[in-house]
Amino acid sequence: EVIEPSSERITPDCPYFPRCGGCTYRHIRYEEELRLKKQRVQDNLSRIGGSDVTVEEILGAQDTLRYRNKAQYPVSKDGAVGFYRARTHEVIECEHCLLVRPEADAAAEALREYMQSCRVAGYDEKTGRGLIRHLYVRSNAAGESLVCVLVNGDKLPKEDRLVTLLRDACPKCTGIVLGTNTKKGNVILGDRYRTLWGSDRLEDTLCGKTFRLSVPSFYQVNRAQAERLYAKAIEFADLTGQETVLDLYCGAGTITLALSDHAKKVLGAEIVPEAIDDARENTARNGVKNAEFFCGDASDVAKKLARENLRPDVITVDPPRKGLAADVVESIAEMQPGRVVYVSCDSATMARDVKRLADLGYTAQRACAVDMFPRADHVETVVLLSHKKADSYIHIDVEFGEGEGKIPVDS
Known part of the structure; x- marks a missing residue:
């Protein structure tokens, strides 16, 4: 309950906030x-x-809206595609995220349709059963995208249907990849990949240079x-x-x-x-x-x-x-x-x-x-x-030779 709102408080512009854990500050002015x-x-x-x-x-x-060039959606065992509730692994269904590109939202909706129409189960972290674990979408400055579906296995039923739905949803998609992750736990990316359609890399420009990026490659979002x-x-x-x-x-x-x-x-x-x-x-x-x-x-x-x-x-x-x-x-x-x-x-x-x-x-x-x-x-x-540089130095003059105050050379 808010008894007296701060002058920095604003009305959140996202219907999923604060249930979805993706954002923390949607109720605060950006300057604050x-x-x-x-x-x-x-x-x-x-x-x-x-x-x-x-x-x-x-x-x-x-820009504080739709700036993320990479979206990673966890998938629940009952087929929800969205983001985790804060500090939990409960997936909150999210149809429109204000942080990700529109093509990511479209790919998520295509995956929901595929799972429902083809009766493909989402992954259950507790039992280690189910197929689809995550949806990964990376975009570039030109609006093109690379889509990867991470699964608990090496293949999916009716893969052609999945490709068709994703390509229809994301007309500027350059490639669709299947990633295998059979390890228990919440690790997202897999250890091997198979290209279902198109290219397994996406090209983007940064700091005046061109980069080709595979799914596992780190790239600022x-x-x-x-x-x-x-x-x-x-x-x-x-x-x-x-x-x-x-x-x-x-x-x-x-x-x-x-x-x-x-x-x-x-x-x-x-x-x-x-x-x-x-x-x-x-x-x-x-x-x-x-x-x-x-x-x-x-x-x-x-x-x-x-x-x-x-x-x-x-x-x-x-x-x-x-x-x-x-x-x-x-x-x-x-x-x-x-x-x-x-x-x-x-x-x-x-x-x-x-x-x-x-x-x-x-x-x-x-x-x-x-x-x-x-x-x-x-x-x-x-x-x-x-x-660190030394704060001070001690200079010692040593004179070699014969006589008082001198150090013999043979010493």
Whole structure:
């Protein structure tokens, strides 16, 4: 019950709010949402990170509606296609989401029709039975889309019917893929994919470069804000064109290739083989000659490069929400870069890592928040860390030779 509404409170514009857990701030003015997000990042850096760095600004989004270029709909055992209720795995049926592109809504409706008409069951997390687990839709700036249906098996009944419904619903669809995920739990993506129709990749442009993206490849969900985020990361890196840069958790190479225009050499590392394949293809497609990619866990790659005495001038990291593993932090410090640029979608785990890096000689110098997810809970952050310089020096003059006050050479 609201006894006295705040001056910042507004009437939610979504009929599913707050039952659907996708949005957190639909009842608050956007300016106040930005203030709260910036303050959260500042609090985490201060309280968790023990840092006195100031969050300089938060870069708000021009568009707060239908900005997501990727939608992932969980499917319930009774065939509901929507999003989870907050802090639960109860699927709230959602026919029109204000965060996703119209083609994603259309694909979700086509999947509902397929499941009903062909009597295909949704997945039951408790029993591990049922077929359809998630619907994945990725879109590009041109309005084209790549659709993937994640299933608890290797095939679906009447796959041709599914393809027809999805193509009719999404006329600019470029490909439809079936992903297999037979593992119990709530992991979304599968470990193998089969193309039902069209291409298994989608092409998009970002920071003046062209990228081909497979289903497993990481790619920022808000293209306009991603360009501002990467521009800020490049600003913090302060490159002159003579540096070697190591980009950990590089995904399909988006940050790596954005950095390639400003560095002598860039190296990218990523654990997902499909993403590395995309990164290498994107490098060739864009005619980039100074980029190299490694497939492997960030920790293993960092240790390998440290053992090989690689000394990058700058290291950039963009890890998942869980942040950096402790041994990755140690390997970064062992390579002794002058600067570390940390891009994060979870300011709490980032602040924890800022503290870890501080213990190894790296101090947070600058911080900026970027609202990649308007109306939702998360906020992106970029932090620049630099290696500490000695506060003072002791100069000792030693004179070698014979005589009083001198040190004999043979000593």
